[in-house]
Amino acid sequence: MIGVFDSGVGGLTVVKEIKKAMPDCSIVYFGDTARYPWGNKNAETVQRYSEEICIFLIAQGVEDIVIACNTASTFAGDYLRKKFPKINFFNVIDPVVDRIKLELSAEKNQKRNIRAGVIGTRGTIESRVYEKKIKKNNPTVGIISQACPLFVSMVEENMTSHPAAKIIVDEYLKKIKKAKVDFLVLGCTHYPLLEKVIRKSIGNVAMISSAKEVAKELLRRKNIREDFKEKDIFYFSDVSNHYDKLTRKILGKKIKIIKKAL
Numbered sequence: 001m002i003g004v005f006d007s008g009v010g011g012l013t014v015v016k017e018i019k020k021a022m023p024d025c026s027i028v029y030f031g032d033t034a035r036y037p038w039g040n041k042n043a044e045t046v047q048r049y050s051e052e053i054c055i056f057l058i059a060q061g062v063e064d065i066v067i068a069c070n071t072a073s074t075f076a077g078d079y080l081r082k083k084f085p086k087i088n089f090f091n092v093i094d095p096v097v098d099r100i101k102l103e104l105s106a107e108k109n110q111k112r113n114i115r116a117g118v119i120g121t122r123g124t125i126e127s128r129v130y131e132k133k134i135k136k137n138n139p140t141v142g143i144i145s146q147a148c149p150l151f152v153s154m155v156e157e158n159m160t161s162h163p164a165a166k167i168i169v170d171e172y173l174k175k176i177k178k179a180k181v182d183f184l185v186l187g188c189t190h191y192p193l194l195e196k197v198i199r200k201s202i203g204n205v206a207m208i209s210s211a212k213e214v215a216k217e218l219l220r221r222k223n224i225r226e227d228f229k230e231k232d233i234f235y236f237s238d239v240s241n242h243y244d245k246l247t248r249k250i251l252g253k254k255i256k257i258i259k260k261a262l
Contacts, residue, residue, distance in 0.1 A: 001026045001230065002218070003062035005053045008036035008156050009243070010190030011068030012250045014092065015232075017215035018066070026230035028060045034238035034261065037152045039121020039188070043075040046123070050076040052262045054084055060233070064088045066214060070188050071123045090221075095213035096185055097133040103183070104138050115142040117176040117205070120187030122147040130187060144179045148172045148191075155190040158246045160197065169194065169201045177202045186210065193250065235260040 002018065004011055008031050015027055030053050032038070038046050050072045057065055065087055067073045067080070073091035081089055104114060118130045125147040134141055150168050159165055176184065183206040186192055192209050199207070232255070236243065239259045248254050 001028050001060065001062045001064075003028050003030070003054075003057035003060070003065040004068050005030040005032070005050070005057065005065070005072075006068040006189060007031070007038040007049075007071065008033050008152065008190070009246055009250060010152065010155060010188060010193070011066075012247060013189050013192045013209075013211040014066060014068040014214055016251055017209075017211045018218060019232075021215045021219040027232040028057055028062055029232070029234045030057060030260070031234075031236045032262075033156070033236045033243070036156060037121065037149070038069060038071045039123045039147075039149055039152060041071070041123065043123075046072055046075040047079045050080055051083060054080055054087070056235075056260070056262060058084065058087065062087075064090065064218075066090045066092075066218065068092060068189050068211075068214070070210065071121050074124050074127045074129045088221075090214055090218055092189060092210035092214045093129060093133065093187075095217040096187075096208055096210050097130070097137070098217075099208055099213050100134055100141075100183075100185070101137045104141065113140065113142060114138075115144060115179055115181045117179065117181035117184040117202075118143060118145045118187050119148050119151075119172070119176065119184065119191065120145075121152065122149050124187050130185060142179075144176055144181060146172055146176055148188075151194055152188065152190045155193045156246075158242055158249070160193050165194065165197050166200070169197050173198065173201050181205060183208055234258065237261055 073093045077091045131143045185208050235258050
């Protein structure tokens with residue numbers, strides 16, 4: 001079994017991509033909907049929340065855990081590896097950085113200055129984790145970063161198609177649009193659910209989703225076994241009626257949500 005956790009429903013975008021790549025694997029998901037958003041929490045708090053969730057997931061029998069949250073990947077990735085050395089952890093940042101490295105290694109991209117846009121939670125953007133990792137391999141790349149703290153709440157409240165979403169997205173992405181970036185990193189697993197309105201705001205820019213890239217990484221590194229064929233289980237730390245509609249919208253099917261407070 002593969003454990004996946006996030007601050008809320010955004011990690012389900014990762015689950016969706018994992019199931020596309022590895023349809024026979026079984027997932028145990030934990031969304032900390034009672035304590036979202038994590039993007040405005042300090043590192044110590046994110047580490048504590050992440051540790052509590054990992055203890056629960058490990059008790060369910062998982063050996064691999066996907067940190068399906070950019071904020072937790074930033075603040076808690078190394079912390080969790082030290083706490084649980086027997087568990088294989090996958091974060092959602094490094095696969096994106098590897099994808100960018102691959103894109104920029106193409107000869108055509110060496111002939112001009114490349115600009116990358118990065119959007120994420122306040123914690124992820126202020127840590128400059130993407131900027132540091134991208135520039136380590138490609139120091140000439142221009143990075144334009146923008147924190148978009150309201151995006152997570154819009155997704156969690158199922159307001160991605162609301163007229164207010166366009167206004168908020170346009171406001172946050174002014175700097176990104178003006179910079180005329182070559183590609184945009186969706187540095188939060190909630191953000192693919194806003195991809196349509198983001199694309200309307202900034203135009204035809206290549207987008208890199210952490211959900212898709214971590215699924216590819218998992219497929220490369222994980223041995224697929226026949227005993228994977230168990231039912232997926234979805235735990236949320238808090239449940240309200242609108243989550244039925246929202247999870248169906250993300251996964252394309254109805255799921256049973258189990259309320260589990262930690």
